[in-house]
Amino acid sequence: xxxxxxxxxxxxxxxxxxxxxxxxxxxxxxxxxxxxxxxxxxxxxxxxxxxxxxxxxxxxxxxxxxxxxxxxxxxxxxxxxxxxxxxxxxxxxxxxxxxxxxxxxxxxxxxxxxxxxxxxxxxxxxxxxxxxxxxxxxxxxxxxxxxxxxxxxxxxxxxxxxxxxxxxxxxxxxxxxxxxxxxxxxxxxxxxxxxxxxxxxxxxxxxxxxxxxxxxxxxxxxxxxxxxxxxxxxxxxxxxxxxxxxxxxxxxxxxxxxxxxxxxxxxxxxxxxxxxxxxxxxxxxxxxxxxxxxxxxxxxxxxxxxxxxxxxxxxxxxxxxxxxxxxx
Amino acid sequence: xxxxxxxxxxxxxxxxxxxxxxxxxxxxxxxxxxxxxxxxxxxxxxxxxxxxxxxxxxxxxxxxxxxxxxxxxxxxxxxxxxxxxxxxxxxxxxxxxxxxxxxxxxxxxxxxxxxxxxxxxxxxxxxxxxxxxxxxxxxxxxxxxxxxxxxxxxxxxxxxxxxxxxxxxxxxxxxxxxxxxxxxxxxxxxxxxxxxxxxxxxxxxxxxxxxxxxxxxxxxxxxxxxxxxxxxxxxxxxxxxxxxxxxxxxxxxxxxxxxxxxxxxxxxxxxxxxxxxxxxxxxxxxxxxxxxxxxxxxxxxxxxxxxxxxxxxxxxxxxxxxxxxxxx
Numbered sequence: 001x002x003x004x005x006x007x008x009x010x011x012x013x014x015x016x017x018x019x020x021x022x023x024x025x026x027x028x029x030x031x032x033x034x035x036x037x038x039x040x041x042x043x044x045x046x047x048x049x050x051x052x053x054x055x056x057x058x059x060x061x062x063x064x065x066x067x068x069x070x071x072x073x074x075x076x077x078x079x080x081x082x083x084x085x086x087x088x089x090x091x092x093x094x095x096x097x098x099x100x101x102x103x104x105x106x107x108x109x110x111x112x113x114x115x116x117x118x119x120x121x122x123x124x125x126x127x128x129x130x131x132x133x134x135x136x137x138x139x140x141x142x143x144x145x146x147x148x149x150x151x152x153x154x155x156x157x158x159x160x161x162x163x164x165x166x167x168x169x170x171x172x173x174x175x176x177x178x179x180x181x182x183x184x185x186x187x188x189x190x191x192x193x194x195x196x197x198x199x200x201x202x203x204x205x206x207x208x209x210x211x212x213x214x215x216x217x218x219x220x221x222x223x224x225x226x227x228x229x230x231x232x233x234x235x236x237x238x239x240x241x242x243x244x245x246x247x248x249x250x251x252x253x254x255x256x257x258x259x260x261x262x263x264x265x266x267x268x269x270x271x272x273x274x275x276x277x278x279x280x281x282x283x284x285x286x287x288x289x290x291x292x293x294x295x296x297x298x299x300x301x302x303x304x305x306x307x308x309x310x311x312x313x314x315x316x317x318x319x320x321x322x323x324x325x326x327x328x
Numbered sequence: 329x330x331x332x333x334x335x336x337x338x339x340x341x342x343x344x345x346x347x348x349x350x351x352x353x354x355x356x357x358x359x360x361x362x363x364x365x366x367x368x369x370x371x372x373x374x375x376x377x378x379x380x381x382x383x384x385x386x387x388x389x390x391x392x393x394x395x396x397x398x399x400x401x402x403x404x405x406x407x408x409x410x411x412x413x414x415x416x417x418x419x420x421x422x423x424x425x426x427x428x429x430x431x432x433x434x435x436x437x438x439x440x441x442x443x444x445x446x447x448x449x450x451x452x453x454x455x456x457x458x459x460x461x462x463x464x465x466x467x468x469x470x471x472x473x474x475x476x477x478x479x480x481x482x483x484x485x486x487x488x489x490x491x492x493x494x495x496x497x498x499x500x501x502x503x504x505x506x507x508x509x510x511x512x513x514x515x516x517x518x519x520x521x522x523x524x525x526x527x528x529x530x531x532x533x534x535x536x537x538x539x540x541x542x543x544x545x546x547x548x549x550x551x552x553x554x555x556x557x558x559x560x561x562x563x564x565x566x567x568x569x570x571x572x573x574x575x576x577x578x579x580x581x582x583x584x585x586x587x588x589x590x591x592x593x594x595x596x597x598x599x600x601x602x603x604x605x606x607x608x609x610x611x612x613x614x615x616x617x618x619x620x621x622x623x624x625x626x627x628x629x630x631x632x633x634x635x636x637x638x639x640x641x642x643x644x645x646x647x648x649x650x651x652x653x654x655x656x
Contacts (some may be wrong), residue, residue, distance in 0.1 A: 058590045212392065252582045257573070261567055264597050264602065265596075266594065267588060267593075268595070269589040274592065
């Protein structure tokens with residue numbers, strides 16, 4: 001029987017397994033224009049935390065008792081829609097479940113590029129595009145710039161590191177722990193900061209002695225403050241995520257916000273949804289980088305629908321290197 | 329004998345009168361190319377606080393025991409420089425004193441526009457230009473935008489209010505106290521928030537029920553946080569000053585910084601020095617507005633060089649309405 005993870009209760013602060021409930025879900029009839037999809041890969045992303053709050057935001061809140069959504073790659077197992085046949089690999093937003101009936105317009109065929117399909121949830125998907133447009137368009141990073149990226153071992157951060165190196169930038173990454181440091185160094189980062197080894201400002205000051213021109217923020221909090229402290233004149237900050245704050249009701253304490261004036265810093269928040277009309281531009285540039293091996297993908301794979309909440313909670317404990325995925 | 333205010337000791341936190349010392353200052357000989365100027369008006373500005381700290385910044389720190397600098401309007405009383413004659417009104421940066429000998433290249437004649445000369449320290453000077461470029465260039469404010477400006481009764485803020493109204497924007501101002509509320513309303517502000525009457529977020533939410541498109545920040549701290557809380561999508565913040573933080577060693581506590589992402593807010597710090605090459609553009613547009621009375625100027629005048637430190641300290645207590653000046 002098809003099953004889906006539903007939001008049982010809204011988390012206050014850090015979510016726990018008790019906030020989620022795996023329910024059997026009767027599928028609707030396969031009327032004309034619909035396809036039945038069996039999921040192979042479920043995307044696990046920090047932004048999903050925001051949808052668990054009952055607040056108006058850029059994506060609708062998850063509804064209590066209802067299945068949650070998220071990116072997924074699956075296979076058509078039954079089709080009543082023109083242009084789709086069993087065996088087709090498709091991408092869609094009905095994640096957090098194993099099987100689903102969807103309108104054909106809500107699914108997209110995975111391009112046959114000879115790469116593993118789950119890359120379209122990672123380096124060739126939303127995380128990769130987020131890195132691309134955030135770095136090059138939002139932050140206007142240029143060859144020769146010093147770029148600091150936090151959560152540099154994550155799905156977005158590891159793509160930022162590699163795109164920046166391809167484009168001729170100097171890269172300083174921050175991660176938690178020596179293993180992740182080694183991993184991001186292997187991607188080409190010039191210097192690393194382990195935020196678990198000491199205050200981020202101290203580590204960042206040592207790693208970026210000449211300051212930074214660009215900060216790609218996935219963390220917020222003390223990372224953002226440290227970036228403000230050492231930013232060079234006319235630095236650009238692309239604010240992609242602030243995972244440090246997603247589960248904390250306390251305010252962010254900023255010691256260096258005053259530096260935005262003297263250094264004329266630009267802090268720009270962005271959403272990848274605004275860039276979806278430009279995805280073809282991203283594919284055109286990124287696909288060759290990935291197929292040639294210039295940009296590598298790494299995944300942390302958790303097996304089994306039952307473990308989807310564990311995988312999600314792991315994001316906030318730094319459990320993933322690269323893209324966090326659940327494989328069914 | 330010429331006298332100048334010198335920095336006796338560096339303030340920690342809020343400055344006090346004990347940080348300043350009025351010294352008799354022997355003037356250098358009036359060699360060729362020099363003019364002797366008797367000051368009539370001394371500019372009193374919040375940014376001067378930053379120069380009292382011994383840190384590298386966009387303007388050099390004041391040196392201990394040495395005269396401080398600042399904008400001033402004076403009259404040439406003796407000239408050994410071509411093109412300058414006694415009686416010429418000139419503008420220069422040797423404020424905080426009554427008389428000075430300067431190289432002719434360091435002084436600029438006040439244009440004969442039939443306006444009071446001290447306006448060139450205010451609405452037709454750096455504060456006015458800061459308002460102009462900050463609002464129209466940094467924040468890219470457009471007709472129809474809702475603009476929130478803090479310290480709206482100050483030299484910069486009151487110019488922002490009036491320029492915004494001339495350009496067809498809706499304006500919400502924040503000030504401390506009912507008198508300043510009345511004053512800024514008289515300049516055309518559509519709604520006012522008195523930050524002394526209650527939490528700024530509460531007042532701002534009530535005054536700007538549809539949110540804001542632009543925030544012109546002169547205050548920082550809780551004002552910046554409140555602006556983040558209610559900003560509309562794609563809002564632009566021009567960060568001009570953060571007077572709330574100039575004397576506080578404590579970090580700024582931000583509850584709503586996470587909103588930069590969902591609302592794609594742009595926070596841009598700026599310095600008017602970057603716009604000095606565009607001053608002619610400012611004069612061309614602003615002079616007619618001032619001479620026609622469309623943009624009004626107001627001053628808080630403190631008489632006597634002896635009271636310069638009092639005037640400066642008053643900035644941090646909200647003592648001024650409009651431009652704070654010392655008249656000699």
